[in-house]
Amino acid sequence: MMSTPDPQADPTPVTDSTSWVVDDAGTFTELREPSSPNRLVIEPNQWHQLSRKYLTLQLLTHGALLVLIVVAGFVLTAVARAEWIWIPFGVVALLSLWGIAILPRQVRGYGYQLRQDDLVFRRGILWQRVVAVPYGRMQLIDITHGPLDRGFGIAQLKFVTAAATTGVTIPGLSQATAESLRDHLIAVAESRRTGL
């Protein structure tokens, strides 16, 4: 595994909602949005984005899957002489290829902002989704990272509110960012905690 120790760990101490200094080094800088003027624009339109390493990791895993499908197809045709196997396998391979093709765009479509009272999260280009969660509503924050994620030094952050439908999950943050963001959000949520 190519383990990349992140030298840009964020040491900034966290005190209140405005003082979190996000370390945007190594993240994307340009948000992909629909081109139509009818798209949803949330002010201020400045977003923190995902880590570039997340795209690399996603491309690798999707690529590996594609290779696996193609290899399996060849093996099956060679061994069992079942050429028809390429019909389902070809469909799956094409879909997977399409997925890989739009992946760079898709990953650049994620973004989050920390505003005065809430966290805003956006996702999707064709199907846009924007969610705003007031800090005081956060019940807990989950950080998950699998073995591959750890190798790349990235993590996924999930915000849990009392509503199951909130669904704010930021994939592909650098581990240091994820942890400092979590600590910051917990501190802010604690200072604004109310009833459910």
Add this chain to the structure above:
Amino acid sequence: MSQPAAAGRSVLSDGEWHRLHPLTPLLRGGLVLVVVIGVIIANLRDRLVQIFLPMFVPQINPDEYAFEYEGDPIDWVVENNLVLLAGLALVVVLVLVVAGFYLSWRFHTFRITRDEVEVRSGILFRTHRRAKLDRVQGVNLTRPMIARLLGTAKLEVVGAGADGNVKLEYLSTVNAEQVRADILRLASGRQLDAQPAPGPAGAPGGALAGAAALSAAVSHGVTGLIVGEDVGEVEPESVVRIPVGRLLLSHLLSPITVLLVVAITAVIVGAALGTPWLLIGLLPVIIGFGAFWLSSVFKGLRYSIAPTRNGIRITYGLFTTITEIIPPGRIHAIEIRQSILWRPAGWWTIKINRITGKSVSEGTQDQFTTVLPVGTRADVERVMGLLVPEMAPEEWPALFEQGVLGPRDGDPFTNTPRRARIFTLLSWKRNGFALNQGALLLRRGVVWRTLSMFPFARMQSVALHQGPFDRMLRVADVQVHTVLGPISGRLSTVDRDAALELFAEVERRTAMASAADHSHRWAADVADAVAAPATVPPLTVAVQWEAGEGGQPQPQPQPQPRAIPDADAPGRTPEQSPNQP
């Protein structure tokens, strides 16, 4: 006979550990015992008949039927002279069972402190459950038929979380009522009286058991059942009465009935056309539907809804009576709804989203989320007055006209733009939103007309969705997120600019409302003058605290959260709610 619960603190909520009602093992394990005994009796039926009613046993030739008794354990025991041993084993088993029940009752204790309700149970595997009182979402008192005959009730404290309920089953009805009142009063942030009032039931662990007490309980329970009254608390007057006829008819006029009628017609037509065996398949469907129909009618009988000092009190059920108290600020969404079948009759139903502590799979969600099963417009306005007390009563008629029946002239709702009516073909004129001072209002549907209210103080988050077709028509979907329940917060096809404006406005108001919200201790800022006139006013307590801790003599009404050592400190005051940034 019974002391009103409001008069004082019950013996059970003094912060010490207490046991449940002595009949609890019978009520909880009773069913299992009955089944076991039933199985045994069924198996030994011939034997018992032979022993007690020998004249009915046909004289049979033992040689002829010997094989039938070959495997009978009783014959085997008698033949091998093991009667004494078998009897001993039976006695041991019985003693063990009784001891087990007794021990499980001994070890099942509960405690009500200033901040928590706790239950400990289990003999070998101990479990310990706590519910924070400031997170209590409701308290319900369930009285199943048999428990009611014995004068007992189940108390369930609804906590904030899936499967987070704390159950006290069973307590005597009087105690249950008192404990409920105490829990609600503690949860509200008021103080209980210092000295416990002499409760009429005494300690539950006392010598209440015994045949005399049992028979007294039964006779009292029967009286209560016939009279149909709740013991212990001053019964508040219900604001709505549902005539039985309306209840029956409202269930008949449901989509399920229509479905059934269609199915029956189809089957009959099919049968007439030459496949008569289809009729047989119909029978279980009709039986199943009938059972469902009856049970839902029974649940709706004896419905009442009334305001109490600690929230709204809803009672229903014919055989199993459930009384639920929902404290203020526990309602996350409200919806007035009418299916097209009810339109000629002018009936409505009201549902709410709240935390019931039940998982969705338990299927009883519906019971605890329906606030008004069926009611007229006047009923709806009265119930809404209870649910949203901060809204002035004279505002309701206008809101009802516009929001529920509308749109009318001067429509305050922002509706689906005409250009996007293709997405909401039928309802585009109704489909819209409005904001009032405390809540977001969504008006939706034509066939099922609904008006939903989402209080800002309870809203969890808000989202916008926009797909490519929405973008072409310059619209977007708005969705507000609340706790799980029957009401969805999604409003489709709103003008894009209006949606963005709404998004910002809802977010702003949610932040404001939740900062100003104190309903987790809903009465903490109100001096409890009615119940405890002798209590020291909260502010004074706070001042004393400050002086004791920091040595500062001057009154400081808004101490910093750090100045308070921990949540267990006595003298809970409004200042302790951590709402200051």
